[in-house]
Amino acid sequence: MPDTSLRLAVKKQQGRFTLDVDLALPARGVSALFGASGSGKTSLLRLIAGLDKPDAGHITLGERALVDTRRGVFLPPNKRRIGVVFQEARLFPHFRVRANLTYGMPESARPRFDAIVKLLGIGYLLERLPGTLSGGEAQRVSIGRALLTDPELLLMDEPLSGLDGARKQELLRFILSLVQDVNIPVVYISHDPQELTAIADHLVVIEDGRVLASDTLENVLLRVDLTRQLGGFDAASTLSVSVAAHDHDYGLTHLQLDDSRTLVVPYQDTPVGTHFRLRIPARDVALALSAPNNTSYRNQLAATIESITPLPDDHTAVEAVLAIGDQRLRARLTRKSRDDMALEEGQPVTALIRSVAFDMRQR
Numbered sequence: 001m002p003d004t005s006l007r008l009a010v011k012k013q014q015g016r017f018t019l020d021v022d023l024a025l026p027a028r029g030v031s032a033l034f035g036a037s038g039s040g041k042t043s044l045l046r047l048i049a050g051l052d053k054p055d056a057g058h059i060t061l062g063e064r065a066l067v068d069t070r071r072g073v074f075l076p077p078n079k080r081r082i083g084v085v086f087q088e089a090r091l092f093p094h095f096r097v098r099a100n101l102t103y104g105m106p107e108s109a110r111p112r113f114d115a116i117v118k119l120l121g122i123g124y125l126l127e128r129l130p131g132t133l134s135g136g137e138a139q140r141v142s143i144g145r146a147l148l149t150d151p152e153l154l155l156m157d158e159p160l161s162g163l164d165g166a167r168k169q170e171l172l173r174f175i176l177s178l179v180q181d182v183n184i185p186v187v188y189i190s191h192d193p194q195e196l197t198a199i200a201d202h203l204v205v206i207e208d209g210r211v212l213a214s215d216t217l218e219n220v221l222l223r224v225d226l227t228r229q230l231g232g233f234d235a236a237s238t239l240s241v242s243v244a245a246h247d248h249d250y251g252l253t254h255l256q257l258d259d260s261r262t263l264v265v266p267y268q269d270t271p272v273g274t275h276f277r278l279r280i281p282a283r284d285v286a287l288a289l290s291a292p293n294n295t296s297y298r299n300q301l302a303a304t305i306e307s308i309t310p311l312p313d314d315h316t317a318v319e320a321v322l323a324i325g326d327q328r329l330r331a332r333l334t335r336k337s338r339d340d341m342a343l344e345e346g347q348p349v350t351a352l353i354r355s356v357a358f359d360m361r362q363r
C-alpha cells in the first residue's frame with residue numbers, strides 16, 4: 001500500500017484573515033475539519049486541492065511534494081491526484097451524466113467505470129442531463145466524477161449541506177460504505193457535529209485559521225478544555241467492542257470490551273466476532289462506589305477515575321473521565337454527587353451505563 005498520509009505546514013494571508021496550519025493526517029479513513037463559519041476550513045481545502053497557493057509552506061501527499069514554496073514546487077490541481085467534491089455538485093449542464101463522469105477521466109480509471117457507477121447506484125442516470133437530477137443524485141454523480149480521476153485523496157467540502165434530512169442520511173450512509181469500499185483517505189469538511197460523529201475517524205478542530213486539536217475523534221471528544229468549541233457535539237465517548245454471543249431467549253446481545261469486561265445490549269442482528277463502536281452519552285453514565293446488586297442497570301463496568309473537571313459553562317456539573325482498561329469513558333455528574341461521594345482522581349468506581357447507541361461504522 002502506498003503511503004498516502006497528508007502532511008502540511010502552510011501560511012496564507014487573505015485580507016485580514018491569517019491561515020497558519022501545521023498538520024499531519026492519517027493515510028486511512030475520514031479526517032474531518034471542524035470549525036465555526038469563517039474559521040478557515042475551505043481555505044485550507046483549496047490549498048490542498050491546488051486551487052490556491054500558500055504564501056509559504058509545504059504540502060506532501062505520501063512521498064510526493066505537492067507544494068514547497070522554498071523549492072518553487074507547485075503542482076497544478078490536475079497533477080495532484082486529488083478528487084474534490086464541493087457543496088453543490090458542479091456538473092456541466094449541457095453534458096449528460098455519462099459525459100460528466102468521463103470528462104477528464106484518465107485511461108487508468110476506465111476499467112473501474114462500471115464498478116464505480118454500480119457502487120454509487122447511478123447507472124439509471126447515465127443518459128440524463130444534470131438539470132433533471134435531484135440534489136442527492138447530482139451529488140452522487142459528482143462523487144463518481146471525483147473517484148474516476150483515480151485520486152489518492154478525496155476532499156469533500158460539506159457535501160451534504162444542500163440536502164434535506166432524509167436524503168442527507170441516505171447520502172451519509174452511502175459515503176460511509178464508499179469510504180470502506182474504496183479505501184482512499186478522505187478529508188471531510190462540515191460544521192455538523194451529528195454528521196461528523198457518524199463519519200469521522202480523525203477530527204481536526206480549527207479556530208481563527210489555526211489548528212486547536214488534531215487527533216482521533218474519540219480523543220478529541222474527551223478534551224474537556226474544548227467544551228466551548230465542541231459545543232454542538234453531545235458529550236459522549238465511544239467504546240470499541242466485539243459481539244461475543246447472542247441470547248435469543250431474552251433478546252439480548254453480549255459484547256466483549258476486553259478480557260474481563262462485557263456489556264449487554266438489545267439484540268443486534270450481527271454475527272459473533274463483528275467489531276463495533278458504541279457511543280455512550282456522558283449523561284447516561286452514573287457512578288457507584290461499589291458494584292450494586294439490586295439495580296436495573298444492566299451494564300456495570302469496573303473503572304478508575306482518571307480526572308474530574310468542572311464544566312466551564314455549568315457550575316453545577318463536573319465531568320469525570322474514567323479509565324476502563326485502556327479505553328476511556330466520560331461521565332457527567334452533579335458537583336453535589338461528587339462532593340457527597342467524595343470522588344477523587346485515582347479512585348476505583350463502578351460505572352453504571354444507562355444507554356448505548358450503535359455507531360454506524362463497523363470496525
Ligand SMILES: Nc1ncnc2c1ncn2[C@@H]1O[C@H](COP(=O)(O)OP(=O)(O)OP(=O)(O)O)[C@@H](O)[C@H]1O
Nearest residue numbers: 014015017035036037038039040041042043044191
Ligand atoms: N479571497 C479572500 N479575500 C479575503 N478574505 C477571504 C478570502 N477568502 C476567504 N476569506 C476569509 O477567510 C476566512 C476563512 O474563510 P473560509 O471560507 O476558509 O472559512 P470556512 O471555515 O470554510 O467557513 P464556512 O464554514 O462558512 O464555509 C473568512 O474570514 C473569509 O472571509
